[in-house]
Amino acid sequence: MTARVGVITFPGTLDDVDAARAVRLSGAEAVSLWHADADLKGVDAVIVPGGFSYGDYLRAGAIARFAPVMGEVIRGAQGGLPVLGICNGFQVLCESGLLPGALTRNENLHFICRDQWLTVASNATAWSSRYEPNAEILVPLKSGEGRFQAPQKVLDELEGEGRVVFRYSGENPNGSQNSIAGITSANGRVVGLMPHPEHATEALTGPSDDGLGMFLSLLDSLVSA
Template structure:
């Protein structure tokens, strides 16, 4: 049986369809999850996709983190369920306390939309095992509030524990501290990143198919569960 990966839709979500398509490209089953429904429908992993949940009012992700579905996601993550937050999803995971730090307005206050090179710093998380450590991948970036900020103590902890998963190379597009593009939870099961791997799954429609590794990695993380099921 194929793993079932839930993709959440909030009011203002833009990239849920693309995320579901990426899940199917990785030979998993994409399951639609609604923000107002706490039922995760028995999925094995969850993706919180990009967009502008609730119009980005207050702060990006600040309202979405109170949605009923996020209460269930936080509980499931505490039990080890793999969770991926992309762009606005990364912001939501930080607001929900699943990842440390916060995402703020880009350094020059401009919306950035470009194909961005990333370096894989940690290939041992639930969402990065299909990459070689140190590999450079080309992934689209599109965000106005993508600057990753955290206290120096938090940054030191992330760096010291190897929890920086992706780092910008070839120039920092948004002023993120330490050129951080993506980070992981302590157990490596929860990952958030600002660039959009779901837009890089097919060389015909994206700058590369480098993003596929994120979704195939989740299958690796779920294999032990399938074995014991």
């Protein structure tokens, strides 16, 4: 049976089409979920894509956290549903309490748009198992509020429990603590990252096809579940 992956669209979402395309390239079926839906339509996993949900008014991700669909995502994640938050989606997951910490203004206060090397710090998640430990992958980064911050106790927990999934390689582009680019929940089912793997699924259209590994990893996790 073909896996069904829901991709949420909020008012202001920009990257839902590319996320859905990445899902299809991996061999799964992409299912559109609207922000006002209080039904996940029986999907096997959910992607919260990038963009500017509700215009990023108030605070990035703060309004989207209260969308009807997110209530269902939170309940699903608590039951083990795999969830991926990309860029603004990462912000939404932090606002929702599914992931710890917060994403704040970049250290230099400028919007960053560039191809970025990442180091795979953990392949023990539903979204990163296809990668070798410490592999280097190249994906686009485009964000103004991508600086990951958390209290020292939370950072210690993330590091001690192996819950940092991706780190920025070389120069830290936005001042994120510990060069953190992505993290996971304690059970490894919920992952959030600032860079955009959905924009790196084919060498013809992106800087690499390195991002496709995240979507293939999901299929592996669903088969083995």
